[in-house]
Amino acid sequence: MNMNRRAFIRNAAGTATSAMAFPTLIPASALGKNGFVNPSDRINLAFIGAGNQAENDVKGFLPDKRVQVTTICDVNRKSTGYWDGKMGGREYLMELVDDFYTRENGKTYKATKGSLDFREVTDRKDIDAVAVLTPDHWHSIPVLMAAKAGKHMYCQKPLSLTISEGRAMSDAVKKYGVVFQTGSQQRSGPEFLRTCELVRNGRIGKLEKVVCGLPGGTPDFGKTGQLTAPTAVPKDFDYQTWLGPAPEAPYCPARTHVNFRWNLDYSGGMVTDWGAHHLDIAQWGIGTDHTGPVEVKNARAKWSKDPVWNTAVEFYFECIYENGVQLIVGSDAAQAPRGITFHGSEGQIWVSRGSYKVTPEKIDTTVIGDQETRLYKSDNHYRNFIDCVISKKPTAAPAEIGHRSVTIAHLGNIALLLNQDLKWNPEKETFVENFAANQLRSRVMREPWGELYRKYKV
Structure with a gap:
C-alpha cells in the first residue's frame, strides 16, 4: 500500500454502514515496525471538552503510538472546579499533552493546539477523529457535525441528554459510516x-x-x-x-x-x-x-x-x-x-x-x-476504538x-x-x-x- 494510514482512514470513512459491509484490512501492527509509527501515519485526534473525564481519556489515548493528540478544545482556558476541586481546562490539558510528548521524544514539544470553538475542530481536514467529552447537553451537536464531516468519534457516556438527541446521534453515525465508541468502558x-x-x-x-x-x-x-x-x-x-x-x-x-x-x-x-x-x-x-x-x-x-x-x-x-x-x-x-x-x-x-x-x-x-x-x-476501550478506526469494524460500544x-x-x-x-x-x-x-x-x-x-x- 502506497497510501499512508491517515489518508486511508480519511478515504475509508463513510464506506460502511453495517457490520456486514466492513472489509478486511491490514492490521494496525503491520503499519509500524517495532512499535514505531511515523507521525504522518498517526491518527490525528482532537478533544472537544477538557474537563473532568477528559484528563482520564487523554491519558488513555496518549500511550498509543498510532495516535497523535493534536488539539484541545474547550470554552474554559484553565481553572479549578473539576474532580476533587482540581485543575482543568484546555490549557491545562495542552500542557499535559505537550509534557507527555516531550518525555516521549526527548526534546521540547509545544505543538498541541488550543481552540475555543468545536466547529473549528470539526471543519479541519487534518483531524481524523474527535473525542467528545463535553457535559451531556453538549454531546449531540458536535457529534452530528463531526459525523457529517467524516470524523470518527469517541463520545463519553451518558451518550445523550434526551432520547431524541440519542436517536439523532445514532442515525447520523449510521448514515455517514463513521466509527463510534461510547465511553461505556465496562464493556471492556x-x-x-x-x-x-x-x-x-x-x-x-x-x-x-x-x-x-x-x-x-x-x-x-x-x-x-x-x-x-x-x-x-x-x-x-x-x-x-x-x-x-x-x-x-x-x-x-x-x-x-x-x-x-x-x-x-x-x-x-x-x-x-x-x-x-x-x-x-x-x-x-x-x-x-x-x-x-x-x-x-x-x-x-x-x-x-x-x-x-x-x-x-x-x-x-x-x-x-x-x-x-x-x-x-x-x-x-x-x-x-x-x-x-x-x-x-x-x-x-x-x-x-x-x-x-x-x-x-x-x-x-x-x-x-x-x-x-x-x-x-475488548480489553482496552481506548485501544479498541483506534483498532476499529483502522479496521473499520464495529467497536465494543457503538452509538x-x-x-x-x-x-x-x-x-x-x-x-x-x-x-x-x-x-x-x-x-x-x-x-x-x-x-x-x-x-x-x-x-x-x-x-x-x-x-x-x-x-x-x-
Missing part, C-alpha cells in the same frame, strides 16, 4: 464479559430479574457546592457558549464543570451518570442491545432541594421487558446492592468493577464453548448500543418526574398514549444552537 472489563456470557448461555437458568444498584445523592465533586449565588463570569470562561442549547441561567460555580451533572438542564443526575454504565451491562446480559423495556412502573424519588442542583437524590423504578424479565433500578443499597445482579432460576451473579460473584460457585467453573454465544471481547442503554435511564427519569407508570414502544421509541411523557423525549434548544441541531439532524 473481563468481569463484565464473563458475567454476561454466563447469563446469555443459560448458566444461571432462565433469567428472571436484573437489579442495578446505583449511588444516590449529589456529591460535591468539584468542591463548589456552596457557591450557588450568581456572580461574575470568570474572564477566561465563555459561559454563554458553555450553556449553549440549555436555558439561560445566571452563572455560579456550583452549576458548571464537574458538578453540572446535578442539574437536569445539563444531565440526569446519578440515574444517567451511573445508570449509563450499569444499565448498559444489564442490556448486554439480557441480550437487548438494540431494543429496550416495554413498561416502566413503581417509580418514586426524592429530589434535591439545593438552589442549583435539582436531580433525584433517592430513586427507584422497575422496567419490564417483552420477554418478562424485570429490571429493578434503585439507590437504596438494601434493595439494590451496588453493581448489577442477574437472578436466574438456577443461580445468580453479582458484578461490579473489578470483581464478580457467582452463586452457586460451580457455575463459574464452566467453559463457554465455541458454538455458544460469545460476546464482543446505537450507547443510545439504547441510556434510554432506559431517560425512561426512569421521565417516570420519576411524572410519578406515573408508563408503557414504552422500543421499536418506535414513543410512549403509548401519554402526551406528557412523549414531550419529555426531547428538550427545546436555545437559539442559535437549536437551529444548528436541526440543520445537521438526519
Whole structure:
C-alpha cells in the first residue's frame, strides 16, 4: 500500500454502514515496525471538552503510538472546579499533552493546539477523529457535525441528554459510516464479559430479574457546592457558549464543570451518570442491545432541594421487558446492592468493577464453548476504538448500543418526574398514549444552537 494510514482512514470513512459491509484490512501492527509509527501515519485526534473525564481519556489515548493528540478544545482556558476541586481546562490539558510528548521524544514539544470553538475542530481536514467529552447537553451537536464531516468519534457516556438527541446521534453515525465508541468502558472489563456470557448461555437458568444498584445523592465533586449565588463570569470562561442549547441561567460555580451533572438542564443526575454504565451491562446480559423495556412502573424519588442542583437524590423504578424479565433500578443499597445482579432460576451473579460473584460457585467453573454465544471481547476501550478506526469494524460500544442503554435511564427519569407508570414502544421509541411523557423525549434548544441541531439532524 502506497497510501499512508491517515489518508486511508480519511478515504475509508463513510464506506460502511453495517457490520456486514466492513472489509478486511491490514492490521494496525503491520503499519509500524517495532512499535514505531511515523507521525504522518498517526491518527490525528482532537478533544472537544477538557474537563473532568477528559484528563482520564487523554491519558488513555496518549500511550498509543498510532495516535497523535493534536488539539484541545474547550470554552474554559484553565481553572479549578473539576474532580476533587482540581485543575482543568484546555490549557491545562495542552500542557499535559505537550509534557507527555516531550518525555516521549526527548526534546521540547509545544505543538498541541488550543481552540475555543468545536466547529473549528470539526471543519479541519487534518483531524481524523474527535473525542467528545463535553457535559451531556453538549454531546449531540458536535457529534452530528463531526459525523457529517467524516470524523470518527469517541463520545463519553451518558451518550445523550434526551432520547431524541440519542436517536439523532445514532442515525447520523449510521448514515455517514463513521466509527463510534461510547465511553461505556465496562464493556471492556473481563468481569463484565464473563458475567454476561454466563447469563446469555443459560448458566444461571432462565433469567428472571436484573437489579442495578446505583449511588444516590449529589456529591460535591468539584468542591463548589456552596457557591450557588450568581456572580461574575470568570474572564477566561465563555459561559454563554458553555450553556449553549440549555436555558439561560445566571452563572455560579456550583452549576458548571464537574458538578453540572446535578442539574437536569445539563444531565440526569446519578440515574444517567451511573445508570449509563450499569444499565448498559444489564442490556448486554439480557441480550437487548438494540431494543429496550416495554413498561416502566413503581417509580418514586426524592429530589434535591439545593438552589442549583435539582436531580433525584433517592430513586427507584422497575422496567419490564417483552420477554418478562424485570429490571429493578434503585439507590437504596438494601434493595439494590451496588453493581448489577442477574437472578436466574438456577443461580445468580453479582458484578461490579473489578470483581464478580457467582452463586452457586460451580457455575463459574464452566467453559463457554465455541458454538455458544460469545460476546464482543475488548480489553482496552481506548485501544479498541483506534483498532476499529483502522479496521473499520464495529467497536465494543457503538452509538446505537450507547443510545439504547441510556434510554432506559431517560425512561426512569421521565417516570420519576411524572410519578406515573408508563408503557414504552422500543421499536418506535414513543410512549403509548401519554402526551406528557412523549414531550419529555426531547428538550427545546436555545437559539442559535437549536437551529444548528436541526440543520445537521438526519
